[in-house]
Amino acid sequence: MSSSSISYGWKYDVFLSFRGSDTRHGFTGHLYKALLDRGIYTFIDNEELQRGEEITPSLVKAIEDSRIGILVFSKNYASSTFCLDELVHILACVKEKGTMVLPVFYEVDPSDVRHQRGSYEEALNKHKEKFNDDKEKLQKWRIALRQAANLSGYHFKHGNENEYDFVGKIIKEVSRRISRTHLHVANNLVGLESRVLHVTSLLDDKYDGVLMVGIHGIGGVGKTTIAREVYNLIADQFEWLCFLDNVRENSIKHGLVHLQKTLLSKTIGESSIKLGSVHEGIPIIKHRFHLKKVLLVVDDVDDLDQLQAIVGGTDWFGSGSRVIITTRDKHLLTCHGVTSTYEVDGLNKEEALKLLSGTAFKIDKVDPCYMRILNRVVTYASGLPLALMVIGSNLFGKSIEEWESSIDQYERIPNKKIQDVLKVSFDSLEEDEQQIFLDIACCFKGYALTYVKEILSTHHNFCPEYAIGVLIDKSLIKVDADRVILHDLIEDMGKEIVRQESPREPGKRSRLWFPDDIVEVLEENKGTSRIQMITLDYLKYEAAVEWDGVAFKEMNNLKTLIIRSGCLHEGPIHLPNSLRVLEWKVYPSPSLPIDFNPKKLVILKFPYSCLMSLDVLKSKKIFLKMRVLNFNDCQYIREIPDLYGVPNLQELSFCNCENLIKIHESVGFLDKLKILYAEGCSKLMSFPPIKLTSLEILQLSYCHSLESFPEVLGKMENVTSLDIYGTVIKELPFSIQNLTRLRRLELVRCENLEQIRGVPPNLETFSVKDCSSLKDLDLTLLPSWTKERHLLKELRLHGNKNLQNIKGIQLSIEVLSVEYCTSLKDLDLTLLPSWTKERHLLKELHLHGNKNLQKIKGIPLSIEVLSVEYCTSLKDVDVTLPPACTQECCILSTLFFDACGMNLHEIHGIPSIIRTCSARGCQYSTSVPTGMLLNKVATFICILLDIIHVFHVT
Structure with missing residues (x-):
């Protein structure tokens, strides 16, 4: 399968190799005529051709351009060096080009050819005398004769059969070999x-x-x-x-x-x-x-x-x-x-242009005047060869105006020939799979897969996971970076299937997505019970819709209504109770229709709407199917009402509701709720107590008036991470410990935070940043952290400008980072039970930008990296080992004291295990440590006033 043979365009069907003096005017002549009579294009050398010692380039080319090589071995075939060279080259083409070989043994025994006996032996002996200096050539001939004789062929001997019948057998075999192969492939294909x-x-x-x-x-x-x-x-x-x-x-x-x-x-x-x-x-x-x-x-x-x-x-x-x-x-x-x-992917733009040009104009280069329309066709076809060839053929010889008109037509109504080919995949789908495909093709191309699954599972009341997998396997859709994508013509095919449900009346189709069709139905009240899904995209329609609000009244089978456009300046008077998904961005009315009773509703999203109240939820009705409520960026909502009527709610979101001041206590007792987003409610001062046993995500950041974190009334075991940014809470309540599986807690810019009374017991990472009212952090006061439960691994304190004391650093902490806490003066780690049988785990200590820090004491044995930078008041650092410990106890390997000013005079007790010590911009006195561990090499990088000194000590 050599790549060189991909251009297999054979010029001849057969090349005849024979000894002219033996068979030209006999057997080979008869064979040649029979081949021509059967329409088999055959090369035979000119009998008047003056043969030299070597075959000519033209003959070599003829061999390479021939599909089959017929070798007529006769008595004197081997006496011709010309024939032997032909033989060698033909067999070489078997490997290089896939040439077929058919040996014919005419009045010679195949074994004599194979073993070079009789006349073949005599001929080769004569050649040996003549070419004694070229043994390699002789060896090639011998090998070629042996290889050819081992191939399956035809043996003719007078008296055994009629020569005419013998030739007929060869013709039949050649015909079979030729006819069984080449399938027609168009010549102008690209890529x-x-x-x-x-x-x-x-x-x-x-x-x-x-x-x-x-x-x-x-x-x-x-x-x-x-x-x-x-x-x-x-x-x-x-x-x-x-x-x-x-x-x-x-x-x-x-x-x-x-x-x-x-x-x-x-x-x-x-x-x-x-x-x-x-x-x-x-x-x-x-x-x-x-x-x-x-x-x-x-x-x-x-x-x-x-x-x-x-x-x-x-x-x-x-x-x-x-x-x-x-x-x-x-x-x-x-x-x-x-x-x-x-x-197989579609053609790229260059390939597509070449194929289209070759089909539509029969040439590669076309009039530049056509380039704009050609590019438009290429964009429409999206690399699909079928579409390019169909359109190119249809527009062959047409004017630019006719091209423009045809493409306009294709964009509105797909070409039937293209449609029929693509629709085969759709027809092979099961009914549920077809419906999922039509939903995606008409309404959800380019959307996040998770969102598409959420909407379609609600719309159809079954999980679409399997159906989507089938669509992917059948190349109808793809998922790229979690986005659902379709080939443009596949999308058009799906939309055309729905359009054909009612070509002239959009209101009688199952799905509406084209803005003009939706506007026609709304303005002219042409809605019917056949409509099941409407999606109006914000980006696709901006003109104001003039309607009376009653168009939805007849759509009693409408299950999904998604409007992401602000083009409707008046709200609906009626909404169908059949709705399962209602998503309306910039909903224009202050309330929902009075007769709206959405007991089937699962998803309700009204971001950026003009809603002032949620009266439909305040009623005593129970909405057991409702799972998602979203009122993000609703500036007129002042309270979240009683939600006891939606007991199965799983997601509640009311972010950036700037005038929200009250949340009903029922919100804290939705035991199915998994997600609660309440960010950016700038006037919200309090949050009711919560007992949300299913909650996984809680967002309360940027509620700039929130004075207290909600009380946690019972164990909540599914929240693992919590960020609290930009609030005015004064303390973390003791009840926060009921978030029993919280692993990460981050408090940022909570400027009124004065104390931390409780922290969840399984916390691993705790960060406090830019909390300017925090003065003391005493972790020993936290009753949740007992001696038996040391899980905190990272403590990060950053920009807490009034923090003066840090006490009770837990044994479990591996990384302690204190940065830009400008009121901190002393860091004393000796208060820890560091030298007891319970080993301290602190490995990294980072102190940066603490400009009033003067002293660091009691660095534990476990420390590996000590990094101190821009602590300009630092005077004294003691890394001396306790008397009971030897150098072998210490694993400290890296010390950084950079930009700590001129006050740092001494670093006591640098251990011999140290590998790197940097003190750029510091003035201190110390001696190079002695007594290094056996067979170890230490490197000191002591940088005094930006002058580098490197010492190697063994």
């Missing part, structure tokens, strides 16, 4: 070579076992064309060949038994074979094929039964066999165990 090479690399010609390779992609992308080209390229390497095209269509029309019969007929020629059932055909195929090297292409498969009937397993075929399967369904390949697959 084919790289795709063919990719597939041939998967076929791995060096592997002797059986391989199945799948080619998958959307309809019209070129799967069959690639398979045909690969088939043409490698066919000569196999004993039996078969290209089964249109398997999907033929199995529907004629059944699987017909496919089995076609396979047997094309390979072994048994067209009259009778099969009673698929199960009868399987053992016959396995028996006939298991010893043969077979190339089989199974084109356009859409059902696993088709593969199981034709290519059940690799054990059905002989060594070296290859099976190529084309399909629109990747999952089908997976189910059949095909692991080597290639997804």
Whole structure:
């Protein structure tokens, strides 16, 4: 499968190699005429050609351009060095170009040729005398004769059969070999070579076992064309060949038994074979094929039964066999165990322009005046070869005006030929899968997959996960960076299916997405019970809609209404009670319709709306199905009402409601609630107590008037992370310990925070940043942290400008970072029980920008990195080991004291294990440590007034 042979355009069907004086006017002449009579284009050298010692370049070219080489071995064939050179070059082309070879032994014994006996021995001995200095040439001839004689061929001897019949056998074999191969592939195709090479690399010609390779992609992308080209390229390497095209269509029309019969007929020629059932055909195929090297292409498969009937397993075929399967369904390949697959992507812009130009103008370069419209067509086709060829053919010879008109038409109503090809994949879907596809194609292209799943599971009342997987496998949709994407023409195909439900009356279609259609239905009150989904995108329609608000009255089957546009300046008088999803951005009315009773509603989202109250929720009605409530950025809402009527609520969001001042106590007792977003409610001063046993996410940041964190009335075990930014809370209540699985807590810019009374027991990371009222942090006062439960690993204090004391640093802490706490003067770690049998875990101590810090004491044995920077008042640092400890007890390896000014005079007790010490911009006195550990090398980097000194001590 050499890549050099991809351009296999043979000039001749047959090249005849023969000894002219033996057979030109006899056998070879008869064979040549018979070949021509059968329409087999054959090269034979001119009998008047003056032969020299070596074959000419023109003859070499003729050999390379020939599909089959027929070698007529006669008595004096080997006496011609010219013939022998031809033979060597023909056999070389077998490997390099896939040339087929057919030896004919005319009045000579194949064994004499193989072993160079008789006249062949005599001829080679004469050549030996003449070419004694070129033993390599002689060896090539001998090898070539032996290789050719080992090939299966034809042996003629007078008296055994009639020469006419013998020639007929050869003609029949040549015809079979020629007719079994080249499938028609258009000449003007673009981008084919790289795709063919990719597939041939998967076929791995060096592997002797059986391989199945799948080619998958959307309809019209070129799967069959690639398979045909690969088939043409490698066919000569196999004993039996078969290209089964249109398997999907033929199995529907004629059944699987017909496919089995076609396979047997094309390979072994048994067209009259009778099969009673698929199960009868399987053992016959396995028996006939298991010893043969077979190339089989199974084109356009859409059902696993088709593969199981034709290519059940690799054990059905002989060594070296290859099976190529084309399909629109990747999952089908997976189910059949095909692991080597290639997804065919569309053409890039350059390739698409070239294909379109070649189809529409029959030339590569076109009039520059057409470039704008050509680019428009390329954009519309989105790289789909089928679309480019159909449009290019339709517009061949047309004016620019006709091109413009046609593309306008295609964008409104897809071309039927393109539509029919693409729709095959849709037709193969189950009913539920078809509905999910139409929803996505019409309304949700480009949206986040999680959002699409949420809406569609609600709309259809079943999980769409499986259906979406099927759509992906069938190349109808893709998911990229969690976004659902479709080929533009696949999208158009889906939209056209819905449009055809009622071509002239949008109100009688199941889905509405096109702004003009929606506006027509709303303004003219043309809504009907057939409408199930409406999505109006904010970006696609800005003009004001003039309607009377009653258009929804007749839409009693409307399940999903999503409006992301501010084009409706008047709110609805009626909303259907059939709604399951209601999402309306910039809802224009202060309240919902008085007769709206949304008992089926699951998702209610009104961001940026003009709602002033949620009266529909204040009623005594129970909405058991409601799961999501979202009133983000609603500036007129002043309170969150009683929500006891929505006991199954899972997500509640009212972020940036700047005038919100009250939250009903019921919000704190929604035991199914998982997500609570209340950020940015700048006038909210208090939050009711909470006992939200299912809660996972709690957001209360930027509530600038919030004075207290809500009391936690019972254990809440699902919140693992909590950020509190920009509030005026004065303390963390003791009850926060009921967040028993909280692992990370961050307090930022809580400027009134004065004390921390309680912290959850399993906290691992605790950060306090820019809390300017915090003066003392005494962790020993926290009753939740007992000696038996030391879980805190990181404590980070940053920008707390009035913090003066830090006490009770827990044994479990591994990283302590204190930065820009400008009132902190002393950090005394000796207060910890550091030298007891319970080992301290502190590994890193970072002190940066604490400009009033003067002294650091009691650094524990566990420390590995001590980094102090811009602590300009620092005078004394003591890293001396306790008397009971040896140098071996210490693992401190890195010391940084950078930009600590001129006050740092001494660093006591630098241990010998130290590896790096930096003190840029400091003035201190110390000696290089002695008594280093045996066989260790220490490097000191002492930087005094920006002068670097490096010492190596062994």
